[in-house]
Amino acid sequence: MDRHLLLLGLLRHQEMHGYKINDFIDQQMDFCVNLKRSTAYYILDKLCSDGYVRLETEREGNRPERHVYHITPEGEARFQALLRENLANYRPPVFAEDVGTIFQQQLPRAELAELLQNRRTQIVAHQKRLEVLRTKLPPNHHAVIEHHLLHIAAELTWVDRMLVTVEEHHE
Structure with missing residues (x-):
């Protein structure tokens, strides 16, 4: 439902066509939202069919028609x-990398260290x-960025x- 919240929240801020919604997400929210x-578009269609969003077709001059989404009451x-x-x-985060950690003993120590160092670099x-x-996005993003930075600091500590x-076991 967080994706529904996101799209409704964006439309609450202003009516938008689908391209603008996706562009906004790609430009300002890709670090915290994974939305293809x-x-x-599928969720927008669902929100329309549920009556939460209204779709209007607009045309400006000779430009092609575009669909503009509006939030309803x-x-x-x-x-x-x-x-x-x-x-x-609260939903506890799931770390996909933990699965590999379970099986890390299956690799030679030197290779494991190299892989972990690569992860650290990323x-x-x-x-x-x-x-x-954080310096480029509007202030309403700062708390989310801070949340991610705190998780990243914990991840760096763990790695x-x-x-x-x-290295201790390698010596």
Whole structure:
């Protein structure tokens, strides 16, 4: 339902056509939302069929028609309910990399250390990207970026501990 919340929240801010919605997500929210364009359109269609969003076709001059989405009063009520539910509940994160960690003993120690170092490099690059984004995005994004940076700091601590453990057993 967080994807429904996202789309309703964006439309609550302003009416938009599908391309603009997807572009906004790609430009300002890709670090915290994994929403493919086709999925966004599918959810928008569902929100329309449920009466939460209204679709209008507009044409400007000789440009092709475009579909513009508007939130309805029912959509506003649904947004409010989803927002409260989202903020009040905790869902523990799932880390896909943990599966590999379970089987790490199947690799030679040197290779494992190299792989973990590669992961660390990627984490640091992502951390730097978020720090840059923090300076470019509007203030309403700052709390989300801070949340991600705190998780990244914990992930770096964990990877560093794993590297120490691997190196200790390698000697």
